[in-house]
Amino acid sequence: MEEKIRVGIINYLNTRPLLYGLQHPPINRQIELIEDVPARLAEMLINDQIDVGLVPVAITKRLPQYFINGSYCIGAIGDVASVCVFSQVPLEQVEKIYLDYQSRSSVALCKWLIKNHWKIQPEIIDAQNESYLKAIKGTTAGLVIGDRALQQRPKFEYIYDLAGEWKAATGLPFVFAAWISTKKLPEDFIKEFDKANAYGLSHLEEVIAQIPEGIYDLNKYYSQDLSYTLDNEKRKGLEQFLKILSSPS
Ligand SMILES: C=C(O[C@@H]1C=C(C(=O)O)C=C[C@H]1O)C(=O)O
CATH class of the missing domain: 3.40.190.10 (Periplasmic binding protein-like II)
Known part of the structure; x- marks a missing residue:
């Protein structure tokens, strides 16, 4: 065979x-x-x-x-709905951003948006495991992808959709x-x-x-x-x- x-x-x-x-x-x-x-x-x-x-x-x-x-x-x-930065405060007030350990493309996109589109300077932390989801609160935001992102949606007041943000920045x-x-x-x-x-x-x-x-x-x-x-x-x-x-x- x-x-x-x-x-x-x-x-x-x-x-x-x-x-x-x-x-x-x-x-x-x-x-x-x-x-x-x-x-x-x-x-x-x-x-x-x-x-x-x-x-x-x-x-x-x-x-x-x-x-x-x-x-x-x-x-x-x-907007893609399942690749987002979740936060309890608006981006300008965010001090730390966790990046999803399951992602590669969205992590790179998020870093680019932080620097070139949002123009903010938070501390960037590479998450190591699922426990970072609990750390997303106050002025600490987090990038989450996939099904877990769909689950986070009802819990956060501020949701920044990375595909939508890319579209706004580049038109593509x-x-x-x-x-x-x-x-x-x-x-x-x-x-x-x-x-x-x-x-x-x-x-x-x-x-x-x-x-x-x-x-x-x-x-x-x-x-x-x-x-x-x-x-x-x-x-x-x-x-x-x-x-x-x-x-x-
Ligand atoms: C739309 C999504 O795209 C994903 C994001 C990826 C990444 O950030 O590396 C890789 C594959 C996709 O699963 C999603 O996960 O919801």
């Missing part, structure tokens, strides 16, 4: 439509799915433990060569993660893989039906907040972000 292609995928709700597609035939027979948080998937790609992964685009600067596969990504045209959509590999993948595989992504995205009702009802409207999340197509505008946004990351700050 042919060896399976190891595919790393984020274990948040944001990927569930893509996951749905990948769990269906024929692609499901060709791949082994490995689920983890974005920062861990990035390490797995760097260490050759996966062949392709929906990994944070910010880590491409650590790869000697890379390929962006297919026509789908985790992106947003405006933002790409958080894309299907990145360090080696060229077979063309026919990419074609099937892309079809599977499209299949999942065209079955949102079924995807949502599999998830227990929570605190956020998933129909809105999948069809308005997140934007999965890696179109020209997103590629422009991605290019601009990668340029920022490679320029000395």
